[in-house]
Amino acid sequence: MERRRWERFTSTLQARARVSGGGTSEEVRLETKDISAGGVSLKTNHPWPVGTEVDLEVDLSPGEFRRFEDSIMKGSGSVIRIGEGEMAVSFREEARIMMAKGVRPLGRKGDESDG
Secondary structure, three states, X not given: OOOOOOOOEEOOOEEEEEEOOOOOOOEEEEEEEEEOOOEEEEEOOOOOOOOOEEEEEEEOOOOOEEEOOOOEEEXXXXXXXXXXXXXXXXXXXXXXXXXXXXXXXXXXXXXOOOO
């Protein structure tokens, strides 16, 4: 049985990614496959190589997430896995902290009512 450190949420969110440093400013728009406080799986037919350092912005405002401070999660990480139609990025510590504190899925015990 696979054990994960962070709870993962299957959700299609809009994301922007660019290679960190390296003198390139190429930015790509992607969709998430799933996301957790530890990382994100991004849908792509052109994954970057494992080990590539990336800067990410993920729009958390739609779907099942509620914002605490900001609806855009900004952070950096590195590509840890590529597969058919996707690449997985592990967040750096500061992005993990932001994700862990900044969002929670709707419908969880303790959520405030919108109405």
